[in-house]
Amino acid sequence: MKIKRTLTKSIQILVLGFLMMSAQGEAMIWGQRTLALTTDATKLNASSTFKINGIKATNDLIDDTINTYVNFKEGDILSITSTSSIQYIYILFDRAPSLYTVAYDGSSQRAGIFGFLHELITLKSTSTSIEITMPSGKVASIFVYSEGTLPSKVQKWEYPSFDTELLVFATHSDDEALYFGPAIATSISQGKDVQVAYLVNHFNTRKRPHETLDSLWELGVTHYPIFGPFRDLQSTSLTHAYTIYPKEKILQYELEQIRRFKPEVILSHDFNGEYGHGAHMALSDTLKDAIVLSSDFNSLTESAVRLGLFSPLKTYIHLYTPTEIILDVNSPLEYFNGRSALQVARDAYEYHITQHIWPLQVITYTYGDVRRFGLYHSLVGADTTNDLFEHIPD
Structure with missing residues (x-):
């Protein structure tokens, strides 16, 4: 039974991995962990500017708490510019988000595919200028990180299991x-x-x-x-x-x-x-x-x-x-x-x-x-x- 379960899971992972790479342009497959990097990722919020439709966002967006929120209308543009290269974006939503788009350096990728309340976005390549076309709803906090090993508190959720033990x-x-x-x-x-x-x-x-x-x-x-x-x-x-x-x-x-x-x-x-x-x-x-x-x-x-x-x-x-x-x-x-x-x-x-x-x-x-x-x-x-x-x- 275990062989059949493992084979089924392998096929599902390959198919779903292809779908994810097509939708997000990422070489990340469900159930797999990214390889540990040799250096720790740096939190770049302090050296980054966050604007909503061209207006500087309030501190509620980056205060690292779920006690305050910023409300977005569908299609609002959240722009992030940084003096350092960004590899990861981590967003804490108030409710499960719908699909949204992350654009940078002539590339774009979809996010919100699985409706994760805490969503980690891994960019295909690092960038210092990013625009996110936001879904409707509230955001508690957003964090940006450089390349490297992320802090343990950053949650990298996987889709619900295909091969539950x-x-x-x-x-x-x-x-x-x-x-x-x-x-x-x-x-x-x-x-x-x-x-x-x-x-x-x-x-x-x-x-x-x-x-x-x-x-x-x-x-x-x-x-x-x-x-x-x-x-x-x-x-x-x-x-x-x-x-x-x-x-x-x-x-x-x-x-x-x-x-x-x-x-x-x-x-x-x-x-x-x-x-x-x-x-x-x-x-x-x-x-x-x-x-x-x-x-x-x-x-x-x-x-x-x-x-x-x-x-x-x-x-x-x-x-x-x-x-x-x-x-x-x-x-x-x-x-x-x-x-x-x-x-x-x-x-x-x-x-x-x-x-x-x-x-x-x-x-x-x-x-x-x-x-x-x-x-x-x-x-x-x-x-x-x-x-x-x-x-x-x-």
């Missing part, structure tokens, strides 16, 4: 760190392809989408997350949750993601909602059906035709005791420069600043114990070790 179904922004953070960090350190799919979105808020991306990036995730079609609403029981999040709609969403990402392993919430949150309960309760129906052609037939059928090999539920394993969250991980998976998760949660009003932390005890997961469903046999990927060949 771990799919995490989380309900809210911050759950990825609070309950699944160490599992994600450990999997990343093992070279696994990790995809996170959220039940709700926070598009009615300004800061939480940014916090989500910052947290995921800290955890080592590079595949852009999926956000569900549901609003974040409070619920204290499964019965109530299904009155605001129809069970059939959640099931359809989960089936779509399982068939799309074809994960080897799935993680999701405690059946009791971690601390009793109804939406957490609804997500994991419907997952019981989704992992079975994902291989049934008669269930959501349209997506079965479009995406194909698939059965995940293993599904783990947080705090599920009948088949519990205890993850090692304290050993130092070379991938994270010696930090433990627990520390990485705690560092990731620090980015969820708006949620620090609640008494929640990344912990290893009681309802929030990030070490404890139970194997709810398996096609490869029972666990004998504390390894999420046991019995799954590399």
Whole structure:
């Protein structure tokens, strides 16, 4: 199975890489990292001038914060001139951008193709004078950099994974760190392809989408997350949750993601909602059906035709005791420069600043114990070790 998955991924990468090079003129392919350069890139904002339709932009555009924004109308021209050569442009949008164009030195390339909220643009060649024909919407901050190795905080998002090894179904922004953070960090350190799919979105808020991306990036995730079609609403029981999040709609969403990402392993919430949150309960309760129906052609037939059928090999539920394993969250991980998976998760949660009003932390005890997961469903046999990927060949 792994050979077929790898071959499929290789074909998809080649095709999509060609499309990206055609659209953007870049020799960058999804899933590949650019080679590390020998020198660090320099931030050039201080030596650059930013103008909007010929008028100098306010400091709100370059103040390195998501607390202030500059509003653009579609077609506005953002010009950037610098005394040094620019290689990279990094933009933090307020909402997913539509297509826009970056022009310089007689060349142009398209951007906004994937709607990334945090978008890194790599120019085909360095330039000291750039014009961006902006999409409609707000921009929190923009940064320009020289050639070299970019700072670690600059996020180079990849399209959602084609060959997912771990799919995490989380309900809210911050759950990825609070309950699944160490599992994600450990999997990343093992070279696994990790995809996170959220039940709700926070598009009615300004800061939480940014916090989500910052947290995921800290955890080592590079595949852009999926956000569900549901609003974040409070619920204290499964019965109530299904009155605001129809069970059939959640099931359809989960089936779509399982068939799309074809994960080897799935993680999701405690059946009791971690601390009793109804939406957490609804997500994991419907997952019981989704992992079975994902291989049934008669269930959501349209997506079965479009995406194909698939059965995940293993599904783990947080705090599920009948088949519990205890993850090692304290050993130092070379991938994270010696930090433990627990520390990485705690560092990731620090980015969820708006949620620090609640008494929640990344912990290893009681309802929030990030070490404890139970194997709810398996096609490869029972666990004998504390390894999420046991019995799954590399």
